[in-house]
Amino acid sequence: MSIAITTQLICFTVLSLVVIIGALGVVLLESIVYSAFLLGGVFMSVAGLYLLLNASFVAAAQVLVYVGAVNVLIIFAIMLVNKKEDLKPINDIKSRRVISTSICLTLLSLLIRVDVTNVWSLSSPKNSIGEESTIRIGEHLFSDYLLPFEVASVLLLMAMIGAIVLARRDVMSKDISTGLPVDQELIEKSSEPLLTNKN
Amino acid sequence: MMNFESIPLQAFLIVSSALFCIGIWGLLNSRNAVRVLMSIELMLNAVNINLMAFSSYIDNNLIQGQVFTIFVITVAAAEAAVGLAILLSLYRNRVTVDMESFNLLKW
Numbered sequence: 001m002s003i004a005i006t007t008q009l010i011c012f013t014v015l016s017l018v019v020i021i022g023a024l025g026v027v028l029l030e031s032i033v034y035s036a037f038l039l040g041g042v043f044m045s046v047a048g049l050y051l052l053l054n055a056s057f058v059a060a061a062q063v064l065v066y067v068g069a070v071n072v073l074i075i076f077a078i079m080l081v082n083k084k085e086d087l088k089p090i091n092d093i094k095s096r097r098v099i100s101t102s103i104c105l106t107l108l109s110l111l112i113r114v115d116v117t118n119v120w121s122l123s124s125p126k127n128s129i130g131e132e133s134t135i136r137i138g139e140h141l142f143s144d145y146l147l148p149f150e151v152a153s154v155l156l157l158m159a160m161i162g163a164i165v166l167a168r169r170d171v172m173s174k175d176i177s178t179g180l181p182v183d184q185e186l187i188e189k190s191s192e193p194l195l196t197n198k199n
Numbered sequence: 200m201m202n203f204e205s206i207p208l209q210a211f212l213i214v215s216s217a218l219f220c221i222g223i224w225g226l227l228n229s230r231n232a233v234r235v236l237m238s239i240e241l242m243l244n245a246v247n248i249n250l251m252a253f254s255s256y257i258d259n260n261l262i263q264g265q266v267f268t269i270f271v272i273t274v275a276a277a278e279a280a281v282g283l284a285i286l287l288s289l290y291r292n293r294v295t296v297d298m299e300s301f302n303l304l305k306w
Contacts, residue, residue: 005205012206016214023218023241027225032233039237046244049214052206053255058265062247065272070240070279077283078233081290087230087297100227104220111216115209120257122208128259140266152273159277166284
């Protein structure tokens with residue numbers, strides 16, 4: 001990395017502030033749509049952090065997969081299930097908030113303590129391959145990580161088929177339990193919800 | 200990267216710790232199921248930042264952390280697709296995305 005250290009520090013500070021504040025916005029904002037777009041901003045800033053770490057290929061993969069696929073998928077899901085509903089109040093919500101916040105703060109302080117006090121054995125910067133990391137990743141993927149690479153393709157195929165099977169509508173002509181003909185209308189509009197009165 | 204004239208490794212680790220804890224908080228406190236999935240993505244990103252930082256500072260010749268990050272990104276994409284499909288199927292059956300009403304497996 002040939003950028004001056006001041007520029008690096010400024011970039012790092014801005015990117016990490018965007019990451020932290022954006023993540024807080026994702027979990028705290030009322031509107032789920034704002035959360036989804038802030039999540040896209042967080043993913044872009046994480047890609048910027050990867051660029052600061054000399055990893056241009058992973059940064060590009062992060063932008064393509066997270067911003068281009070996962071975030072768009074989440075926005076589609078929000079549009080499909082976006083219904084204004086009044087959530088039922090929970091009686092012990094206060095104590096739940098307090099307990100979960102204290103657990104998270106404790107975990108955060110523990111992690112930061114480990115980060116700061118541990119002595120990391122940093123390798124010397126002379127060995128750094130720098131900009132050639134893409135070539136090295138390709139060598140890894142086709143030599144010692146060949147089996148995980150192939151298994152990942154099988155995993156993606158399974159996930160694709162599983163998502164289709166789970167999300168498609170029922171196309172059977174008869175209901176299995178009752179034997180009545182199934183209406184092929186939009187299920188969200190017409191049919192009775194199956195499990196809502198079972199509590 | 201030089202030790203004394205570069206961003207310290209600890210800075211990246213602290214950012215990723217904070218991101219991970221925010222993700223856990225969102226996972227525990229969200230009522231909307233889509234927001235729970237977003238929190239899981241935040242936690243996966245925190246882990247990725249950790250892997251990339253260690254790969255760049257400790258293993259900067261054989262960058263195995265970057266290869267692991269690519270596999271984590273792959274699994275995260277598959278997880279998001281299957282999670283959202285399960286969410287759509289749940290919404291079709293219960294007409295809500297409230298996490299408190301998904302209690303079919305509760306004894």
